[in-house]
Amino acid sequence: MAEREWREASDMRTSIVSLGLILLSAGLLRFWALGSGVPEAVGRDESVIMDLAVGMMKSGNLDPGFFDHGGLYIYTQLIVVTLRFMSGALDGLWSSLDQVGSADFYVWGRATTAALGAVTVLLVYLIGMRWGSRHALLAAGLMAVMPTHVLFSHRVATGVPATLCVTLTWLLCLRANESGRFAAFAWAGAAAGLAASITYGAGMSLGLPLLTAWMTLEAAPSRLRCGLGAIGAFVTAFMLGSPYTLLNLPRFLEAFAHMAAAGHAAGRGGTPFLTEIATVMGWPATMLAIAGLIMGAVRAVKGPGRPRWALALVAPLLLHRLADSPFVADSEALLFVLPFLCVVAAAAVVSGVSLLRRFDIARMPRTVLIAALTVAALLPPSIAAIRVDRELGRQPSSAHPAITTPRR
Numbered sequence: 588m589a590e591r592e593w594r595e596a597s598d599m600r601t602s603i604v605s606l607g608l609i610l611l612s613a614g615l616l617r618f619w620a621l622g623s624g625v626p627e628a629v630g631r632d633e634s635v636i637m638d639l640a641v642g643m644m645k646s647g648n649l650d651p652g653f654f655d656h657g658g659l660y661i662y663t664q665l666i667v668v669t670l671r672f673m674s675g676a677l678d679g680l681w682s683s684l685d686q687v688g689s690a691d692f693y694v695w696g697r698a699t700t701a702a703l704g705a706v707t708v709l710l711v712y713l714i715g716m717r718w719g720s721r722h723a724l725l726a727a728g729l730m731a732v733m734p735t736h737v738l739f740s741h742r743v744a745t746g747v748p749a750t751l752c753v754t755l756t757w758l759l760c761l762r763a764n765e766s767g768r769f770a771a772f773a774w775a776g777a778a779a780g781l782a783a784s785i786t787y788g789a790g791m792s793l794g795l796p797l798l799t800a801w802m803t804l805e806a807a808p809s810r811l812r813c814g815l816g817a818i819g820a821f822v823t824a825f826m827l828g829s830p831y832t833l834l835n836l837p838r839f840l841e842a843f844a845h846m847a848a849a850g851h852a853a854g855r856g857g858t859p860f861l862t863e864i865a866t867v868m869g870w871p872a873t874m875l876a877i878a879g880l881i882m883g884a885v886r887a888v889k890g891p892g893r894p895r896w897a898l899a900l901v902a903p904l905l906l907h908r909l910a911d912s913p914f915v916a917d918s919e920a921l922l923f924v925l926p927f928l929c930v931v932a933a934a935a936v937v938s939g940v941s942l943l944r945r946f947d948i949a950r951m952p953r954t955v956l957i958a959a960l961t962v963a964a965l966l967p968p969s970i971a972a973i974r975v976d977r978e979l980g981r982q983p984s985s986a987h988p989a990i991t992t993p994r995r
Contacts, residue, residue, distance in 0.1 A: 606724065610731075612728075613731035616731065616972050616976060619976040620980035621697050622693070622697075625694060630744070633743040634689065636661055636744070636745075637664065637668070637689040637743055638689050639661050640667070641687070644669055650831050651831065654831075654839045654842035654843070656745050656786050657832070658784065658830070659785045663748070668692040670695075671692050672692075697743055700739075704740035704747045707736070707747070708730045710751070711726050711727050712726065712727035714754070715727060715930055719937060721933075721937045722938070725932075726932070729872060729964060733867060734867055734971040735925070736750070736922060737975055745919070746922045747922065749785040749786040750925070750926065752778055752782035753923050755781075756796065757792075760796050760798075761895055763799055764894045767807055768807065769808065769813050772796055772800055772813040772816050775817055776817030776820035777820040777821065778792075779824075780793075780823065780824025780827075781824050781828055784824065784826075784827075785828070790821075790825070793818070794901070794905050795898055800814040801814065803894065864928065868925075871966075872932050872964040872965075872967070875960065876935070878932075878939060879899075880899075882938065882939060883896045883899050883900040884900055899927055899930055900931075906920065906923045936957055936961060940953050940957050
């Protein structure tokens with residue numbers, strides 16, 4: 588395990604009970620009111636994916652013919668609707684493919700997204716353990732209650748599964764830095780490729796394994812080969828997840844050009860990204876995240892833990908540019924950044940307060956301060972997340988709760 592910030596923060600053993608409560612909370616928030624609006628008021632993004640998945644199940648043609656985003660999550664939903672059809676047939680609900688439509692599968696599709704959202708919280712915990720157990724618990728707790736992530740976990744859409752893959756890329760990069768092995772860098776590159784095969788813009792996460800390879804001096808057989816291995820694995824994983832981007836190249840290029848042209852026509856601007864983050868995280872957690880990024884800039888230069896801090900610092904700066912990309916749906920860029928901001932906010936609370944011991948401040952006041960900052964960080968997004976679920980449950984309409992961030 589990598590060196591942690593402060594011994595007192597890492598002496599604590601992992602609390603299985605605390606982690607279990609966090610994951611339970613994450614699951615409850617994401618599965619609450621899961622069937623809201625089905626089938627009358629589903630989102631356009633949901634209807635596209637479900638119609639394509641059900642159509643492929645009925646026709647057997649695996650070419651989605653749709654290239655506004657990658658095909659991996661469409662194929663994932665194809666597996667889900669197939670299993671749901673078989674389950675329903677065993678229960679006597681239907682006896683022919685002609686008897687089913689997209690409306691019969693939305694809840695199962697949304698449940699898949701919700702489960703992936705909860706798994707993302709676990710990945711944030713595993714990443715946070717590179718700093719310490721208290722860091723990990725607070726980071727996972729923050730991710731569990733992020734209202735935008737909770738909201739998008741109720742949709743059959745690409746944002747939450749792509750965020751899972753981006754977060755997995757980060758975790759695998761940390762492991763690659765720890766081991767220095769070629770295979771570890773390849774796995775990190777493959778995770779980035781899967782992210783791109785869900786949403787093209789998430790391919791920017793390839794920068795994470797490349798940065799890791801450059802910063803891992805003991806990489807074997809060499810940093811260059813490890814970086815090339817990550818690129819090769821990225822391309823392979825992308826093609827496996829979205830094979831028809833090559834097999835139906837003309838349609839893919841037409842869609843690509845159309846999205847690029849639409850992006851140029853729309854221009855840039857909109858709500859400042861910091862304001863969007865504060866709308867989701869709340870200002871206390873946002874300010875802590877900013878403090879964590881500042882501390883990360885110092886750590887990335889001076890240490891300890893230069894590679895993991897560099898990743899935590901560079902990734903938000905890299906991924907937030909997706910907000911202006913025509914290849915990312917509205918609010919997806921913010922989803923990708925949230926895991927990194929949760930970790931650096933947790934580091935600002937635990938490691939930042941631990942710095943006070945240099946001034947001979949007793950441990951008890953520091954512990955109280957950590958508890959107070961934890962409550963301040965968690966309370967606003969928790970209230971907002973519960974409000975999102977309550978609104979979804981009360982108003983099964985096409986209008987989503989106001990926590991959604993503005994279209995850029």
